[in-house]
Amino acid sequence: MEYTFLGRTGLRVSRLCLGTMNFGYVTGESDSFRIMDEAVEAGINFFDSADVYGGPQTPDMEMGYGLSEEIIGRWLKQGNRRERIVLATKVYQPMGKGRNDKYLSAYHIRKACEDSLRRLQTDHIDLYQMHHIDRNTPWEEIWQAMEVLVEQGKVLYVGSSNFAGWQIAVAQGAASARHFMGLVSEQSLYNLTNRHIELEVIPACRHLGLGVLPWSPLAGGLLGGILQKEVQSERTSAAKSQMESLRPRLEAYEALCREIGREPAEVALAWLLANPDVTAPVIGPRTVAQLEGNLRTVGFKLPEEVIARLDEIWPGPGGEAPEAYAW
Template identity: 70%
Template sequence: MHYKHLGRTGLQVSRLGLGTMNFGELTDETTSFKIMDEALEVGINYMDTADVYGGPQSPDMEKGYGISEEIIGRWLSQGGRRDQIVLVTKVYQPMGNGPNDRHLSAYHIRKACEDSLRRLQTDRIDLYQMHHVDRRTPWEEIWQAMELLVQQGKVIYIGSSNFAGWDIATAQNIAASRNFLGLVSEQSLYNLTARTVELEVIPALQYYGIGLVPWSPRGKGLLGGVLQKVSEGRRAEPKMQQQIDRHRSQIEDYEALCEKLGERPADVALAWLLHNPAVTAPIVGPRTVEQLTESLRALEISLSDETLRRLDEIWPGPGGEAPKAYAW
């Protein structure tokens, strides 16, 4: 396994992160345990979850919520594993039906952290990510709440997810004024089919020394060899069929290129992200142990300049950083 510093910190994380959103919903607990065991065995130490994962991403009193965290907590309770992983979870999404059961008030951050610690059966969260920006809560309040959690030893690092470039800049400037480390990571939608973050988010991350952790690195399946498996599983759903039809010519060119390279499309998609120096660790969300082990191949793929140019032709980005991408 290869490792990389998370942003400007001294913390080293595996180049692939294990995403656990499927745990409890599409993947049962026994299989989830096997996936985490295998991840640990192959050297993946970045384990990503969220308080809302494991079911519908909204309160469901019949099914419950926090299921993914609870599964991880029971896995950790077996002992000998906690200090081998970088445990990542998130706060923001609704965790109840009350008006203060969501977002980033100091009130909710405190309660959400305590609840996550209980479900995870641990004394600390290594990286606590804000799942979305909350523009109705002042940064002074958010940072005060986060600083307290760090002082108490309940949280080590703070990250963001789905932030705009100007949100990142605002957050960091106010953190600096408080002599606080601020953000060390940003988890964004980023893959060959979704490159908008190249305009302003990635430049902001590089300026402030914040690590980029892409989610949906395979474009929700579009980059996973979808034409060969078009009638299977989620690929057969109407929404996915619409996406396939919309991008069919690009997908055909992409899969033909991957075949020429002798690599699986899913692995080329990951390798493309890993080639970007701004990227710390794409999040893979396997539903089976086999899907996890197959992903490791991406770590060994080296893409030539010619291949990278061809990928840009098939899946063009926004044209570079803003404003040069559109004003020059």
């Protein structure tokens, strides 16, 4: 396994981050335990979750929200494991039907953190990430709440997820005014099929010293060899429609992967890891076999000519703003 620093911090994390969104929803507890065991054995020391994980991401509050954290907590209690991992989770999404059971008010941040700590069966969260921007809560309130958690030792670092570049800048400006470290990472949607964050989010993270954690690195399976797989009947009509709309590119992509003798998922992850601004893609294996496939990416470096061909198949936004669209 390879390791790097999380943004401008002195914290070293593995170049692959184990995402646990499927735990308790798609993947049962025993298989989730096996995935975590295999991940640690392979050198992955970075685990990512969210308070809302464990059920489908819908407003229905009866679908097992919090189950992913509970599974991780029970796994941690099986042995001396807590100090072997950097544990990340998130706050923002609705966790109940009350008016203050969501978003980033100081009221909800405090309660959500306590609830996550209880489910995770730990006394601290290494990276506490805001799952989305809250346009109605001032940064003075958010940072004051986070400062209290840091002072109490319940949170070590704070990160963001799904923020725009300008929102990251505003957040850091407010944190600096309070002499607070602020954000150390941003978790964003980023893969070959969706390169929007190259415009402003990645440049903002680079300038301000934030690590970049791409989620959905395989584009929901589209980059995992979807055309090679025979069983498509279980996919939703929306997924099938997206696949068909991208078929020419997917055909070229999978042909390139066959040409270089690598699985499509390995190529998609290697492309992200070739970006010096990327800290660790957040992989979300549903099975041990999928985890083992992801691990084959470690140490695999894409040749420059292959990266150039991938750029032709999956063109980005044209570089960074404003040069991507202006002089």
